[in-house]
Amino acid sequence: MRMIALWAGAVLLSALPASAESSHHRNPTVAVLPFAESNADAGKDGLGVSVASMFGTHLKNETSFLVVERSQVAKVLGEKSFQQAGLTEAQRRDLEKLFDAEALLTGEVSRFGGLIQIDARLVSTQTGQVLVAEYAEVQGYDKLRPAISQISRTLELKYLRQWMGDLSVSVQPVDAEVYLDGQFAGKAGLKEPLRVKNLLEGRYALKVVAGGYRTSVDTISVEPRGLREVQVALHALPGSLKLFSEPAGARVRVNGKEVGTAPVVVDTVSEGRYRVQFNLPGFQPIDREVEVRSGQQSELKAVLEVLPGRLVITSSPSGAVAYLDDHRMGTTPVAVDNVPPGTRSIRLEAPGRAPVKEVVTVKPGEEVPWQGVLDPLTGWLTLVPKTDSVKASLIDADGRIVEILQAPFHRKALGIGRWLVRLDAPLRKSMAIPFIVGENAEVRIEPALEELPARLSVVSDGAPADVSIDGEWMGRTQLDSLTLQRGTHSVEWKSFFDQGSDSLSLGPDERREVHVRGRRQGSARWMIPLGIGLSTLLLFVADR
Secondary structure (H helix, E strand, O other), X not given: OHHHHHHHXXXXXXXXXXXXXXXXXXXOEEEEOOOEEOOHHHHHHOHHHHHHHHHHHHHHHHOOOEEEOHHHHHHHHOHHHHHHOOOOHHHHHHHHHHHOEEEEEEEEEEEEOOEEEEEEEEEEOOOOOEEEEEEEEEEOHHHHHHHHHHHHHHHHHHHHHHHEEXXXXXXXXXXXXXXXXXXXXXXXXXXXXXXXXXEEOEEEEEEEEOOOEOOEEEEEEEOOOOEEEEEEEOOEOOEEEEEEEEOOOOEEEEOOEEEEEOOEEEEEEOOEEEEEEEEOOOEOOEEEEEEEOOOOEEEEEEEOOEOOEEEEEEEEOOOOEEXXXXXXXXXXXXXXXXEOOEEEEEEEEOOOEOOEEEEEEEOOOOEEEEXXXXXXXXXXXXXXXXXXXXXXXXXXXXXXEEEEEEEOEEEEEEEOEEEEEEEEOOOEOOEEEEEEEOOOOEEEEOOOOOEOOEEEEEEEOOOOOEEEEOOEEEEEOOEEEEEEOOEEEEEEEEOOOOXXXXXXXXXXXOEEEEEXXXXXXXXXXXXXXXXXXXXXXXXXXXXX
């Protein structure tokens, strides 16, 4: 596990390239010597030279080491000394001088059947001291090259660690991505900082990126064998609002401030929640909340509902039943609220009146007054009296005189329903005739008005008398206001002492008074007791 961790650090290190602004690179020169063959099986297979050759390839291709070519090392040491893999102090000095070699890579290799063991060491050319060492064993030749590749990177990491330090990056207020010299290094937050180990000393370009926040760019220095702690505070980018309304054209206010007419884009809006109001004449206002995130554009669409209108329906005369789109609304006058805008049908109905139907346009949020005039349903009256000079008074069902006309007349238009015509003529009895007018129907009346009778009073100048007129006994005087038809009449009277007759001619509505002649009251006084005495005597004789 320790080798794996070291190898991971070496991978991160190799992923951070040197830049023009950074000095965190070391390319130590190393000379690779043949590995000593620790047993006969290793010598038999020539593993010392093979392993050394593999190390040369992997150190050159996979690490920052500069590898001295094998032939150049052999020239300095001599082929025999090179093959023996042992160096004198003078030879180490020569390699250091000629190739600026800092270290020598050497070691031993042994084989026990299929098991191959490798011990590798980096030795200082100046002191001959072993700087770092690494060990591995593999089963079979097919595992040999991968093992040498891993040992090469581990040796590099261990060797360069003396010039390495660690870096800790914390970010607030959000988690962010951290880049070192343009390469992604990991994610960092406030609670979980990013820890990068084994960075070569030097200056690094540090970039911190988070959505909705301004990118932080800085240059930091890493010291060897220390921990550099960096805290980054990101500043939120302004967001924006894109606001729509359906229909378009609504006035928009954000947090009480008018920002324009939808559709509208509001830039540079700080992160947070905002109250957005949409207003369009004739439509229901809409109040919404929207959240704006840093560096992002938030969209909000308001679908506005049409404001209902108000319809005030009146009629002449009032009291008609009102229908709106064939729905009964009540009797006029009536106000109808929440009427959907648009074209609406109004119908008025009343007994005896022609229905009224009309189309009216209701606008959003407005009150529309409308009045309908209901004409009466009509028929006709023809009045032809059999008497001249007749005056006709037309009276409706409520007892009101609507019109006074001189008869005769033909096809007088009247509203349907119950009517009364009162007829008046000189010297004639008044007549009231009820009739009903139907729709588009004619009523014909041909009345005959009776003459007014004459009035006769019979007054006695003396004693009371029986009076007969035209042979019919009418009573005894005094008689007052006897009704007689016009013409000549015979008046006869008869009293105890006298009788008589008279003839008189009467006209319609004529008033006459007749005085009956008789004895005076004084000459007849003595007769009254005599009459009473005779009557008493006769009653006495009859009783006997």
